[in-house]
Amino acid sequence: MESASTVNEVSRRAKLRGPSARIALVAGLGVLAAGCAQDAPQDTWDPAGPNAQMINDLDWLVFPIAGVVGLIVMVFIAIIVVKFRDRGQAIPEQTHGKPALEIILTIIPALILIGITIPTVSTIMALSETDDTECVVNVTGQQWWWEIDYPQQDGCSGIASPIVTSGQMVIPVGTPVLVRGTSRDVIHSWWIPRLNGKKDMVPGRVHTVRLEADEPGIYAGQCTEFCGLSHANMRMEVIAMLPDDFEAWKAQQLAPYQPPAEASLAATGEATFVAQCSSCHQVNGLEDATGNLIIAQPQERVYSGAAPNLSHFMTRNTFAGASWDLLTDECRANVWDAPPDVVGERYLEGVNADCLNSVDLRNWLRNAPAMKPMYADAEKLEKTDGLVRGMPNLALSEDQIDELIAYLLERK
């Protein structure tokens, strides 16, 4: 006859080979394998600037210590659970108080914490330093995109007039940049993992963060404070380029408005833009039929009071909160995977008709809320007095979409 302990042992082994154990094993291996991802543009373990390097250095100090402590605790728990499990034995003698052990177990964690606190606090203090920055860029978050503007300044090797763009921040490589950030509606958080830690952008407050890239490249980021329905679709990129390329980019952004050729499809698109888009989207220099400058009034239609400036739309690579590419996959790879010394040059080429990702852009113009969840149905927005969050469906015809794309392709 089998003894009770033999039966229990068999039962235990059966459980270890059961479906639950297998699922746990596969899930664990999956999580482990995720750490080996190669295409990880938002990798904090791959710093590309001094601030991110400081965070990385701190991580490499803290994480091993935390890992060893965690491992020791887990091993002890496992030993205790296995060794002292209930096997019907008598309850051991109960004791109270082991002063020597308690003192040791207090002092050791305290020393570990002190050892972690000193470099952590000094890193936090160093990260908050912005006095050495040489270029100011304002960042304003709203549901669900980032506006980026460069005020008039001597920094950034001189900016004579303000530059306004969205989704993609262009900076000169090796230059410490001061980002002054705020928000127009709810709390957002600016995070370019390879360049620095995250910083909350809060309505009514101005927070600063220092960005510097060691070498040219495109650094991806993501809003990291839950900000509503399309929080996951609120992305951004920092494009670091060589100083000469940056100068060319500034000139590109400050170039005056170029009206489309008369009787062209783009000219029809200009009229369509004025009728359908210009009430929210600013295009600097665009005039109405009487020759007056058209000033967008997004504050009358949009809850955040802003919509992306489209003056040089096709100098950017992404749209709709940097969530969709303006470039086809092949052209995108040509820019994003370019060697550092040419990435700026290729970025400056912008988007042309051959490289345009017209599928996504057409879908966006056809029905934006279908692509990106937004509170864009004015009839359902009592709480905001009908002001939309995001871009509404404008019910454009296919002809109008063709015209608008022709017009936008010339916005460089």
Next chain:
Amino acid sequence: MLTTGSKFLIGATVLALVSAIAYGVTQDGVMGTIGLLSAACALAFLAGVNIFTRDSNIWADEIASVETAPAAARPPADSPWPLAFALGTVVLTVGLVTYQAVFIVGVVLMLAAGAEWTAEAWAERASADATFNAEVRSRIANPLEFPLAAAIGIGIIVYAFSRIMLWLSKTNTVVFFSMMGIVIITVAFFIAYRPGLKSRAAFGAIAVGVLALVAGGAAAGLDGERPIKVHETTEGLSNEGVDICSSTEKFEADKKASQSVGARASVAATITLSDDGQLTFELNGPSQEGSDALTLPRSNPNNVLFVNRSDDYRRLSLDLGTRTVADEEGVDEVVPFLVCTTLIDTDSEQNKTITIGAPSIAAPDGYYFFVPGVESARLELVVP
């Protein structure tokens, strides 16, 4: 024979069915009908269970059980809670078609009455001893009842107090409540130094006082608050067409304005009027060196701090071009669009939150800060 509980549930089932039919016939949409039919099914099921288990009661024909069962030893006492529950139902129903506040009162009344009724009914079945049952009920219900009753009582007194204070004029409030304080202290003194005074008399005096307070509060609440003068603001005066932002005169809006600001971290820009009449600005973090213009984001609440280092009272004004407003007859007219701080003393500071909807290119001359009375003080504002 149908049991008491099952009769109630059958009635509720029929009511839900009738309501479902009425709703389906009179209202658009099917969700309400589905909900009511679901409720009818659930109630019918419960009715069936109750009939089957005979309300979980002993069988009527088991005489011995009837005679010996504790629950059967004593009839339930009179209770106000069923009445309160029914009243709550009525109030809730009325609230559904009138005001949300009435509905909430009905829900609260129903829940409170239901809880009390449940506790009382449960306690009455605890034993055959009525005294013991009453203790059981108190033990269960009092820890909830006393704090709630105290909160409600204190809330009523405080609310009545506030209504009286808001009804009386500022001077009369001081007089009235000084007298009230004297009366309360006198009565307390009298009670404390008369140990022979019956507690009923003391309780009566307090009850009269509380009732008077509540009655006074209700009367004052119904009569409304005294007229409270609204302090003028620079923005309000500007909107009324008063040219305060170009003026060096002192308006009422300039009086008693705070001239110190604590929340420095929220300041988007600090604008300083120097003693030589120049306006300069500083930003949070390193400034935009080389820029003659301050840049602030559009459609965003920007906190601008004005610091007066001149030797006179000064205000900071912002010229935003023009705007269109409707005059008294509803006709649109174009008026200057100015916003400003109050007049502040030398070495004082004042915060102004500015939200600008349109970019500065919307104004022919752009946007600019200026200080009335100081010609040289001018600072361009760029809103991209």
